[in-house]
Amino acid sequence: MKQIDLVIVGGGPAGMSAAVAAYDNGIKNILILERDSHLGGILQQCIHNGFGLHRFGEELTGPEYAWRYEQQVYERNIPYLLNTMVLDISPEKVVTATNSEEGVFQIQAKAVILAMGCRERSKGALNIAGTRPSGIFSAGTAQKYVNLKGYMPGKNVVILGSGDIGLIMARRMTLEGAKVHAVCELMPYSGGLARNIEQCLNDFGIPLRLSHTVVEIHGKQRLEGVTIAKVDENRRPIPETREYIPCDTLLLSVGLIPENELSKTAGVPLDRVTSGAVVDQDRQTSVEGIFACGNVLHVHDLVDYVSEEAEIAGKSAVAYIQGITAERTDIPLSTDGKIRYTVPQRITQKKDVTVFFRVADVYRNVTIRVSDGDRVIYSKKKLKVAPGEMESITLRPDQFADAKALSFALEVK
Amino acid sequence: MTYDVAVIGAGVVGGMIARELSSYKLNLCILEKAHDVAMGASSANSAIVHAGFDAKEGSLKALLNVQGSEMMAKTCQELGVKYKNNGSLVIGFNEEDMETIRSLYTRGVTNGVKGLEILDSDALHALEPNVSKNATCALYAPTGSIVCPYELTIASVGNAMDNGASLLLDFAVSAIEEDADAFTLKAEDGRTVKAKYIINAAGLYADAIAEMVGDTSFQIHARRGEYVLLDKESGNLIKSTIFRTPSKMGKGILVSPTVDGNLITGPTSVDIGEKENKATTPDGLAHVMRETRENVDGVMYNQTITSFCGLRAVGSTGDFIINMPRDRFVNVAGIESPGLSSAPAIAKYVVELLKKAEMPLEKDPTFSPLRAPMHAFREAGIEEKNEIIKKDPAYGRIICRCETVTEGEILAAIRQNPKPRDLDGVKRRTRAQMGRCQGGFCSPYIVELLAQEMQVPYESVTKFGGDSYINVGKTKGVD
Numbered sequence: 001m002k003q004i005d006l007v008i009v010g011g012g013p014a015g016m017s018a019a020v021a022a023y024d025n026g027i028k029n030i031l032i033l034e035r036d037s038h039l040g041g042i043l044q045q046c047i048h049n050g051f052g053l054h055r056f057g058e059e060l061t062g063p064e065y066a067w068r069y070e071q072q073v074y075e076r077n078i079p080y081l082l083n084t085m086v087l088d089i090s091p092e093k094v095v096t097a098t099n100s101e102e103g104v105f106q107i108q109a110k111a112v113i114l115a116m117g118c119r120e121r122s123k124g125a126l127n128i129a130g131t132r133p134s135g136i137f138s139a140g141t142a143q144k145y146v147n148l149k150g151y152m153p154g155k156n157v158v159i160l161g162s163g164d165i166g167l168i169m170a171r172r173m174t175l176e177g178a179k180v181h182a183v184c185e186l187m188p189y190s191g192g193l194a195r196n197i198e199q200c201l202n203d204f205g206i207p208l209r210l211s212h213t214v215v216e217i218h219g220k221q222r223l224e225g226v227t228i229a230k231v232d233e234n235r236r237p238i239p240e241t242r243e244y245i246p247c248d249t250l251l252l253s254v255g256l257i258p259e260n261e262l263s264k265t266a267g268v269p270l271d272r273v274t275s276g277a278v279v280d281q282d283r284q285t286s287v288e289g290i291f292a293c294g295n296v297l298h299v300h301d302l303v304d305y306v307s308e309e310a311e312i313a314g315k316s317a318v319a320y321i322q323g324i325t326a327e328r329t330d331i332p333l334s335t336d337g338k339i340r341y342t343v344p345q346r347i348t349q350k351k352d353v354t355v356f357f358r359v360a361d362v363y364r365n366v367t368i369r370v371s372d373g374d375r376v377i378y379s380k381k382k383l384k385v386a387p388g389e390m391e392s393i394t395l396r397p398d399q400f401a402d403a404k405a406l407s408f409a410l411e412v413k
Numbered sequence: 414m415t416y417d418v419a420v421i422g423a424g425v426v427g428g429m430i431a432r433e434l435s436s437y438k439l440n441l442c443i444l445e446k447a448h449d450v451a452m453g454a455s456s457a458n459s460a461i462v463h464a465g466f467d468a469k470e471g472s473l474k475a476l477l478n479v480q481g482s483e484m485m486a487k488t489c490q491e492l493g494v495k496y497k498n499n500g501s502l503v504i505g506f507n508e509e510d511m512e513t514i515r516s517l518y519t520r521g522v523t524n525g526v527k528g529l530e531i532l533d534s535d536a537l538h539a540l541e542p543n544v545s546k547n548a549t550c551a552l553y554a555p556t557g558s559i560v561c562p563y564e565l566t567i568a569s570v571g572n573a574m575d576n577g578a579s580l581l582l583d584f585a586v587s588a589i590e591e592d593a594d595a596f597t598l599k600a601e602d603g604r605t606v607k608a609k610y611i612i613n614a615a616g617l618y619a620d621a622i623a624e625m626v627g628d629t630s631f632q633i634h635a636r637r638g639e640y641v642l643l644d645k646e647s648g649n650l651i652k653s654t655i656f657r658t659p660s661k662m663g664k665g666i667l668v669s670p671t672v673d674g675n676l677i678t679g680p681t682s683v684d685i686g687e688k689e690n691k692a693t694t695p696d697g698l699a700h701v702m703r704e705t706r707e708n709v710d711g712v713m714y715n716q717t718i719t720s721f722c723g724l725r726a727v728g729s730t731g732d733f734i735i736n737m738p739r740d741r742f743v744n745v746a747g748i749e750s751p752g753l754s755s756a757p758a759i760a761k762y763v764v765e766l767l768k769k770a771e772m773p774l775e776k777d778p779t780f781s782p783l784r785a786p787m788h789a790f791r792e793a794g795i796e797e798k799n800e801i802i803k804k805d806p807a808y809g810r811i812i813c814r815c816e817t818v819t820e821g822e823i824l825a826a827i828r829q830n831p832k833p834r835d836l837d838g839v840k841r842r843t844r845a846q847m848g849r850c851q852g853g854f855c856s857p858y859i860v861e862l863l864a865q866e867m868q869v870p871y872e873s874v875t876k877f878g879g880d881s882y883i884n885v886g887k888t889k890g891v892d
């Protein structure tokens with residue numbers, strides 16, 4: 001069996017940043033395994049701009065952002081295999097993969113970084129009643145047809161879900177000559193970035209129907225229309241508000257799910273809220289030597305944060321392989337519901353820790369508070385927080401050094 | 414050319430009959446109105462090989478179900494179709510259910526079902542710990558099994574074709590004329606086919622076909638059955654197929670693993686007027702989920718992969734209608750449940766009927782009952798896989814990530830009888846697009862493979878034929 005120090009599963013922005021960070025910190029025996037025919041992950045189909053503002057202070061397109069990291073991989077001659085799908089990872093860090101050249105092969109790794117990204121929730125998961133015609137696509141699939149294959153999936157479009165991909169595709173389809181009749185969002189607010197609502201919907205006069213959902217699909221062969229309805233506060237459709245919209249295309253942008261099938265084969269415990277691994281500040285999972293970063297860990301709206309997180313994982317994997325640690329501790333982090341989750345979910349070493357989190361609703365005039373039992377160790381005021389935008393705070397070891405457990409809460413005025 | 418036999422309908426019944434007939438020296442065709450085979454009830458059902466305790470004593474259903482269920486393992490082995498003998502349980506919640514279970518037991522014994530046992534709560538939960546704690550008793554049928562119904566249909570038609578049968582798709586029989594020794598079958602699009610014998614296996618439309626030759630002795634109506642299918646993560650909640658004890662309210666919702674390891678829950682049972690309406694309904698889906706939760710603990714509907722609806726072809730007589738209302742014309746109608754379980758036996762039964770009617774039938778010594786399995790690569794070991802990949806690198810390229818289906822497998826399926834011509838056809842043959850993302854990743858690539866193999870433009874590939882197009886044309890920048 002081949003022996004490799006660090007195997008990275010997935011060559012998207014997370015995998016590439018992790019590889020570069022690991023390399024620069026002293027581990028050269030690295031292999032990136034990527035199932036697609038190119039590095040760059042989902043960025044390759046995101047030809048809009050809006051990437052890299054935080055990292056590079058510039059507005060890049062997805063492929064441009066990816067290119068910056070590809071170059072770093074190439075400059076360092078970090079080995080990678082394309083068209084190579086990882087099929088299994090064992091808790092002992094044996095990675096099984098397949099491609100056309102080598103067939104099915106196995107590698108014994110000292111450390112593994114999971115960077116598999118996420119996939120879109122499909123129509124099936126929504127259980128919408130009605131027929132099953134063609135013309136229903138996840139927004140990312142439509143994006144693939146339009147941007148990579150050069151084909152238009154339809155002309156009259158309704159979009160369900162106001163996630164960023166849906167918003168981006170509303171604009172893309174409009175620019176390609178399609179008519180987007182509405183973007184329906186189940187929640188009373190959009191899950192997408194404010195700037196995308198402005199630039200992708202408002203600028204094109206596309207109506208955003210908040211608290212609305214699609215309740216029925218019509219059409220025997222090709223989609224002929226959808227029935228939408230307003231929902232009450234329990235998100236149940238209100239029958240009197242049913243409204244028929246003729247359309248030939250329904251795009252779904254109803255959420256992303258971290259792609260954790262492999263993590264499960266490795267026995268990595270997952271967080272029920274993020275659907276990603278439970279990790280410590282190093283992005284190490286509960287299985288020693290297996291790390292996770294990027295969208296496979298939790299869904300990010302900005303790729304800049306993906307790169308940042310991946311660098312932590314890359315550096316930490318090196319420290320793990322070299323057997324270097326700071327003073328150990330074990331502090332679980334918990335949340336109050338208004339804060340839905342934190343990453344990391346536990347702190348295992350006494351060093352600076354940046355904790356990322358998302359909130360459950362739109363709140364104004366809030367205080368973010370971190371406490372150890374009754375003792376508040378950190379607090380910060382914010383004018384507004386929203387589910388679509390990830391928050392972060394940084395804690396120093398002197399703040400949490402002898403804490404038993406940390407709870408994260410949001411106080412709303 | 415005049416065919417010896419035309420089989421109308423490429424469902425599991427038409428397919429198994431065609432396969433059986435292809436073992437004789439006959440010139441055979443199968444006429445199917447859809448864009449592919451297995452587009453009717455045979456693709457949307459519970460996929461259970463019933464043990465045979467359900468059908469009324471002495472009925473054709475009872476006879477053919479028990480026979481069919483005994484033949485199924487061998488049939489699936491010959492055709493390389495997924496089949497699993499997982500046993501089935503009818504669970505009861507009270508004394509009334511217990512009564513029914515006792516009578517099902519007696520009926521089963523009369524019908525010739527082997528190994529039936531009545532279980533108390535302890536024995537039931539020892540076998541299936543996740544069955545609702547409220548269940549107090551059960552009928553256990555060790556011969557109950559599960560099968561992949563569309564695979565069985567595809568394989569039976571394919572095997573008939575490998576043995577010389579022709580398949581005509583998009584051929585909706587709309588009129589039948591007769592001269593001295595042959596029928597002329599006319600399609601809606603004007604094509605015609607001549608055949609000496611007709612087998613009417615047209616499912617929901619068997620009554621319309623019978624009427625074309627003057628037989629109005631029965632009617633068929635549609636009864637909707639809705640399902641919710643869950644991810645493989647839910648697939649091992651139970652091992653056996655769990656039925657609810659039938660009551661005045663109907664047969665109830667079943668919960669079963671599928672041969673691919675998913676969990677199937679359903680069906681509802683509602684008579685509808687139309688024969689084309691395969692829409693699912695909010696009420697139907699809610700009913701499935703509610704009753705499933707009563708029967709089995711721990712079913713998580715946030716793991717839903719898809720929901721769908723099948724239409725039962727309910728005959729007006731209450732039993733299977735297999736007869737010859739006139740010379741050289743066989744009805745195989747009203748084949749509702751347990752039609753899938755009975756299909757291999759129905760095929761034998763039809764041949765016996767033809768023999769009795771003195772149709773000249775001579776065994777074809779070149780007939781082979783075997784078909785290359787569609788999932789051999791999946792099940793191969795690492796070394797075997799590597800041998801295959803060395804010969805054909807396409808087997809090293811994964812197209813469907815969720816179900817791990819390779820380009821090699823997809824191309825093999827596209828080239829094997831009966832050849833798929835659309836996305837859903839590839840899906841039923843390879844499982845590509847059947848996983849958690851439902852084709853989100855791979856469908857654009859499968860469209861490409863289909864276009865290449867059929868040598869047609871990319872945008873002309875459909876989901877399931879007709880107007881079910883996927884792309885309307887090129888984007889602005891592309892020419």
Ligand SMILES: Cc1cc2nc3c(=O)[nH]c(=O)nc-3n(C[C@H](O)[C@H](O)[C@H](O)COP(=O)(O)OP(=O)(O)OC[C@H]3O[C@@H](n4cnc5c(N)ncnc54)[C@H](O)[C@@H]3O)c2cc1C
Binds near residue numbers: 086
């Ligand atoms: C449509 C869309 C629009 C976006 N818009 C913006 C924006 O405007 N601005 C912004 O900053 N961010 C945006 N983002 C977010 C950003 O693109 C993502 O957060 C980032 O790409 C995630 O990086 P990743 O490496 O974790 O995942 P990915 O980019 O998904 O990469 C994961 C890689 O792993 C590979 N992989 C998975 N499983 C396996 C396996 N078993 N074997 C081998 N390889 C495997 C995949 O093929 C893929 O290449 C957008 C995201 C999407 C989806």
Ligand SMILES: Cc1cc2nc3c(=O)[nH]c(=O)nc-3n(C[C@H](O)[C@H](O)[C@H](O)COP(=O)(O)OP(=O)(O)OC[C@H]3O[C@@H](n4cnc5c(N)ncnc54)[C@H](O)[C@@H]3O)c2cc1C
Binds near residue numbers: 445586751
């Ligand atoms: C909800 C449901 C659940 C079921 N569960 C089970 C089960 O668990 N176990 C079991 O044993 N059985 C079950 N069944 C029954 C089983 O599915 C059927 O008995 C079986 O599939 C019938 O096969 P068929 O070939 O007769 O019909 P179909 O598969 O419907 O095939 C008929 C074919 O004829 C074609 N056709 C119709 N009109 C024309 C025309 N004019 N010209 C050309 N072609 C035409 C149709 O397009 C169709 O392809 C279930 C059925 C349903 C609906």
